[in-house]
Amino acid sequence: xxxxxxxxxLLGLLAILLLVVGxxxxxxxxxxxxxxxxxxxxxxxxxxxxxxxxxxxxLEALQRNAPETERQLLEYSKRIPTQPEVETLxxxxxxxxxxxxxxxxxxxxGTPGPPPGGGDYSVQPITxxxxxxxxxxxxxxxxxxxxxRLVTVNGLTYEEATQEGTTLxxxxxxxxxEIEAEVYFQPExx
Numbered sequence: 001x002x003x004x005x006x007x008x009x010l011l012g013l014l015a016i017l018l019l020v021v022g023x024x025x026x027x028x029x030x031x032x033x034x035x036x037x038x039x040x041x042x043x044x045x046x047x048x049x050x051x052x053x054x055x056x057x058x059l060e061a062l063q064r065n066a067p068e069t070e071r072q073l074l075e076y077s078k079r080i081p082t083q084p085e086v087e088t089l090x091x092x093x094x095x096x097x098x099x100x101x102x103x104x105x106x107x108x109x110g111t112p113g114p115p116p117g118g119g120d121y122s123v124q125p126i127t128x129x130x131x132x133x134x135x136x137x138x139x140x141x142x143x144x145x146x147x148x149r150l151v152t153v154n155g156l157t158y159e160e161a162t163q164e165g166t167t168l169x170x171x172x173x174x175x176x177x178e179i180e181a182e183v184y185f186q187p188e189x190x
Contacts, residue, residue, distance in 0.1 A: 079150035080184045084112055084124050089183055092147050093128065100140040102132030105176075112185075121186040126151075128179045131161050133172045141179075155180035 001009075062069075086109045097104040110125030130137065137158075144151050161174040 076150060077186075079148065080121060080186050081149070082186055082188050084109075084122075084183075084185050085149075086124065086126075086183075089126070089147075089149055089151075092149060093144070096140060096143045096147070097130065100132070100143055101136045102130045102140050105129040105131060115184075121184050124183045124185065126181045126183060128181065130177050130179070131174055132177070133174060137175065137177050144181075150184055152182045152184075153179055154182060 090107050093107060094104060106127075106129045108127040108129075110127065112122050112124045115121060115123050130140065132140065141153065141156075144153070156177065156179050158175045158177040161176045
């Protein structure tokens with residue numbers, strides 16, 4: 001092989017090498033970059049699609065449960081009057097006390113106010129004091145839950161009631177109980 005042939009061969013190889021490098025940097029490189037960007041965009045859209053599918057599933061579950069939720073809201077709205085109606089509540093609690101056998105000592109309504117978390121209803125705190133056995137007080141609380149009025153018990157304290165002339169073995173233990181509760185009313189908007 002002559003020197004000219006070698007030079008032509010080297011120039012040809014160099015030209016091929018330049019074409020390959022040029023092809024990579026001018027065509028293949030940008031295509032690979034676009035492919036990478038497209039893959040990232042596809043992954044982001046797939047994640048968004050998965051999130052949207054989850055939201056759709058949650059909304060469909062809410063839609064399936066809507067009749068039950070509406071029924072519960074209607075039931076609660078019936079249990080929340082437009083006025084405090086404390087006198088009616090006192091009569092209902094007295095009936096529950098008589099039915100369950102507890103001895104009612106006092107019912108003290110507090111000052112009505114807005115709910116702590118905000119809302120379009122008002123809260124009426126009530127403090128109730130009773131005496132009775134553990135079973136009677138438990139039955140009293142269960143029956144209070146079934147009142148026509150919605151009552152929420154927030155706190156309960158109790159201590160042994162003192163009874164003169166009897167021993168613990170002679171009678172069931174009587175407790176003095178104080179119940180912190182709330183009732184609700186929704187004033188009519190004028």
